[in-house]
Amino acid sequence: EENEVLDYYSGEEVMSIYKVKKSWLYTSAKRNQIPMCRIAGKNYYSKRHIDEFFGTAVDLNSITEWVTADDVGEAFSMSKSALRAYTYRHKIPTKREYGRTYYSKEHLEELRRTDLMNDDNYYTTEQVQQLYGLTSANICHIVRVHHISKVKVGVKNLLLKTDVERAMAERTAKGL
Numbered sequence: 001e002e003n004e005v006l007d008y009y010s011g012e013e014v015m016s017i018y019k020v021k022k023s024w025l026y027t028s029a030k031r032n033q034i035p036m037c038r039i040a041g042k043n044y045y046s047k048r049h050i051d052e053f054f055g056t057a058v059d060l061n062s063i064t065e066w067v068t069a070d071d072v073g074e075a076f077s078m079s080k081s082a083l084r085a086y087t088y089r090h091k092i093p094t095k096r097e098y099g100r101t102y103y104s105k106e107h108l109e110e111l112r113r114t115d116l117m118n119d120d121n122y123y124t125t126e127q128v129q130q131l132y133g134l135t136s137a138n139i140c141h142i143v144r145v146h147h148i149s150k151v152k153v154g155v156k157n158l159l160l161k162t163d164v165e166r167a168m169a170e171r172t173a174k175g176l
Contacts, residue, residue, distance in 0.1 A: 007047035008047055009044065009045050011044070014050055018050075018095065019098055021098075024099075034046055034053060035049055060093060063093060065104070066102035066105065067103050067108070069101060072103055083103070090107075090111055092107045120161070121160060122151070122158035123159050125139055125156065125157050132168060139159075143157075143159065145167075146163070149163050
C-alpha cells in the first residue's frame with residue numbers, strides 16, 4: 001500500500017541529521033502530519049515523510065557549499081519570501097541548523113545561471129524590447145517564427161544575440 005510506513009528515524013536521529021531541536025521537530029511533525037509511533041517511550045518518525053519534509057530527495061552530504069538567505073539576497077537580488085517560494089517550487093535542497101536555513105549554492109546557481117546572465121552573447125527579453133521597441137508578445141512571435149535560440153533562466157528568457165540580430169535584419173529587409 002502507498003501510505004504504508006516501513007522505515008523510521010528515531011527522534012534523536014532526526015535531530016542529529018537535520019540539526020533541529022526536539023520542540024521544533026515535535027511541532028513540525030504534528031503540523032505536517034508526519035506519521036509517528038511511540039516505542040518504549042521514544043518517538044519514531046516516518047523516514048520517507050521526514051526526508052520529503054526536509055526536501056532531501058538528494059544526498060545532503062554530496063552538497064559542498066551552503067549559503068544563507070542573506071548570501072542569496074546579495075548574489076541574486078531576491079527577497080527572503082521570493083527565495084522561499086523559489087526553493088519550494090524548484091525543490092532546491094535546504095537544510096536547517098539551529099534555527100537558520102541554508103540553501104544549496106550549486107542548485108541555486110544552476111537555476112539562476114549567473115554565467116549566462118552575464119554572457120554578452122545573450123539579450124534578455126527586456127533588452128530586446130528596449131532596443132527594437134517591441135512588446136513581449138511581438139518578441140514571443142519573432143522567437144517562434146525565426147527560430148531564435150533561447151535559454152530559460154529562472155523567469156527570464158535569454159535570447160541568442162546573433163539569432164536576434166539575424167531575425168531583425170530579415171524583418172527590416174521585408175519592411176516590417
